[in-house]
Amino acid sequence: MHLGFIGFGEAAFELASGLKQHGLKKITAYDPLWKMKTYRGLVLSRAEKAKVELVESPEKVLQIADSVIVAVPADKALDVSNQLKSHLQNGCVYIDVSASSPDVKRKIAANVNEHGGKFVDAAMMGPLPVYKHKVPILASGDGTDTFMELMTAFEMNITKVSEVPGEATAVKLIRSIHMKGIAALYFELLEAAHEFNVDKLVIDSISETMNGHTFEETMNRLVTGTSIHALRRSIELGGTIEMLESVNIDSVMSQAAKTKLENLAKKNLRDSFNGAKPDHWLQVIEACKTAH
Template identity: 65%
Template sequence: MRLGFIGFGEAAFEMSSGLKQQGLEQITAFDPMWNHTKFGALVQERAQKAKVELLSQSEEVLARADILIVAVPADKAYDASTALKPHLKQDCVYVDVSASSPDVKNKISENVKETGCRFVDAAMMGPLPVYKHKVPILASGDGTDTFIQFLSPYGMEISKVSENPGDASAVKLIRSIYMKGIAALLVEMLQAAHHYKVEELVIDSISETMDGTSFASTMNRLVTGTSVHALRRAVELEGSIEMLESSSINSVMSQASKEKLQLLSSFNFKEKFQGKTPAHWLEVISEMQS
């Protein structure tokens, strides 16, 4: 089995380093920056360190590869598929690991399938420097089974989501709403706590509330409870926002939370649920989408 990379940045370097250690011998790569005056040396150094054959033309990689992993920035992913399309082999599996949206992944899939290639939408769900080739990957698309068959023996952790390109990326991007959002919210909270010199009290209080139950249980409680108390909680946040602004601390996350709570209150959940907290978060979301 021959593996090729288009784009040899951190992701490709870490994956190929691990795969080489697991015994995958035939790995080639092309990066458009390979001979760049500023960044070329880094690309070449990575290839040498990972023991990957760095080629000067993308067509050379495509001619050899059975599995092609395209690791380019999200805003370049579709254009890359268009540029590579004339040179793709019919029996190749095209794996896009960019953080593109589901719509873009579908467009790339359509591009690739016109050549007879199979497509994989691959979403990497962890830090590459930590996991290397063993980074958990969610995969969808008609090439997923072959992708798993060829690379699982080398230690790659690939889980199939579906046959639909875009489904794997949807999971990653939806997860990011929480992971990136909660990080930004924590920064805002900690700025305020540090300003008022109450860090330990705030952190200990939240820990006591959050540590006792699972994420799923806490999520359900917060969503269902908020649905019937959204307006009151939006009003309460106004005090937090005033406090932040009086302390010259940016309140963008609290402002957004207040706006979301005001939107929730417009659904009149308290009346719909007759003042009772619903049992499951799905009841709330279903009402919002009905």
């Protein structure tokens, strides 16, 4: 197997380093930053450490590799596939690891399939410096089975989602609503707790509420309860926002939550459920679809 990389930033470097250590001998890469004086040294250093051959163009990578991992910024991924599609070898496995949207992934897949290639939407779900090539990967697209077969010998951790390009990335992006959103929420919470000198009391109180249950149990309780009490909880957040603004703390997360709850209250789910809390979050989501 001859593996190519288009884009040789941190992600590609970590993947290539791990694969080399596990016996993959032929790896070739291209990175446009190699031609820029400011970044040339960094790209060369990474290639040397990972024992990867650098070439002068992405087309050259496609000429000699039978599988290629495209690790470019999300806003460049579609343009790169447009540029490269006519250079794809028949049967080439084109693995896109960008965080592009599902719609963009489908367009890239169409470009790849148009010229006889197989497409993989690969969503990396963990820190690459920790896991390297064994980072958990969710994969979808018509090239997924081939990708998994090729990488079995190198112990890559790949889980197939489906044959549909974009579905693997959808998982990653939706997960980000929680992971990125809750990090921003923590900043707002901790700023307030520290400002009012109640750090430990707040953290201990939330810990007591959260630690006794699984994530899914907590999520279900909060969503089902909020479906009935959205209006009251939005009003309570109004007091929170007023308190934060009184000490000049940015309340953007609380404001967003208040708006979301107000919009939920307008759906009048309390009447839909006859005032009784539903058992499962899915009942709430389905009710939101039909509520006006």
